[in-house]
Amino acid sequence: MTYVERAKNLLASNALTYMGRYVSSLTTKVFRDHFGNDFPEIYELLGRSPLVLVNSVEILDFTRPVLHKLVYIGGIGMNKPKPLNKKLTKIVESGKKGTVLFSMGSVVKLHKAPLEMKSAIIQALAKFEDYNFIVKTDASDEQMAKLASNASNVYLESWVPQVDLLGHPKIKAFVTHGGQNSILETVYAGKPVLTIPCFADQFRNAAMVVKKAFGTRLPSMSALTVDSLTAALHDLLNNE
Structure with missing residues (x-):
């Protein structure tokens, strides 16, 4: 990547981290409204999750380091094609x-x-x-x-x-x-x-x-x- 592309990646990474924390805090509030204030932070639960199911196929992704906890399940909800009308x-x-x-x-x-x-x-x-x-x-x-x-x-x-x-x-x-x-x-x-x-x-x-x-x-x-x-x-x- 060029210098500009790397700079964009840095900014996007920080923005996505902030957005992820913000969205998860809203989700936490919903759970706490229903189950009490002792319900754990969703963002912390994400980090402690033993498995993460990903809607993708491994060979269709870019080469990158991933954890063993990532399980690719892309297409799990896909039905077989049926005849057209x-x-x-x-x-x-x-x-x-x-x-x-x-x-x-x-x-x-x-x-x-x-x-x-x-x-x-x-x-x-x-x-x-x-x-x-x-x-x-x-x-x-x-x-x-x-x-x-x-x-x-x-x-x-x-x-x-x-x-x-x-x-x-x-x-x-x-x-x-x-x-x-x-x-x-x-x-x-x-x-x-x-x-x-x-x-x-x-x-x-x-x-x-x-x-x-x-x-x-x-x-x-x-x-x-x-x-x-x-x-x-x-x-x-x-x-x-």
């Missing part, structure tokens, strides 16, 4: 070269994105005529609906069965915000991924995707343009 099956199987899932998760509200960004997404997807694209956005997103009406290969859905879709053989790739569960699900399905991180761990997850060479990334949502998304999709779909 008739509507999604028709969409997925009608793409000449396959279909790409585009979902920014439940926290990132794509329907609240600026019109310019929505337009850039649709314009870029429309260039890949041999692929269908299933884009998850809110049912009330009239702007996206109007833009997508001019792209015959773009289908908008307000909700998608993500694991089921990724498990379908005609789904060729996944565009995601890079949340931990989405990364685990795409790895479980064995599909390449394009990450567009927005906040928190998503930037680290995006860097890990590139490091482990099972996908590519855009630096952030603010870097999304017609040209950048087109180039990233081309790399995602054609770079073996």
Whole structure:
């Protein structure tokens, strides 16, 4: 890392330590309100815990020193893919070269994105005529609906069965915000991924995707343009 990157790490480490203590103090207060003031500090309990269960897979993480008390259980709550309904099956199987899932998760509200960004997404997807694209956005997103009406290969859905879709053989790739569960699900399905991180761990997850060479990334949502998304999709779909 560069000097600036190391400085950022130092600041972030201190900030996260403070935030962790603050959040745990709020949690402690909740327990003490219910069980009395003699309930121990949550932050102290964390340090004394004999095991820590981590929602990740060890081989998908960066090389780093860890304690034996860390147990990786990534994917423990993941269900096996189920057959798609008739509507999604028709969409997925009608793409000449396959279909790409585009979902920014439940926290990132794509329907609240600026019109310019929505337009850039649709314009870029429309260039890949041999692929269908299933884009998850809110049912009330009239702007996206109007833009997508001019792209015959773009289908908008307000909700998608993500694991089921990724498990379908005609789904060729996944565009995601890079949340931990989405990364685990795409790895479980064995599909390449394009990450567009927005906040928190998503930037680290995006860097890990590139490091482990099972996908590519855009630096952030603010870097999304017609040209950048087109180039990233081309790399995602054609770079073996």
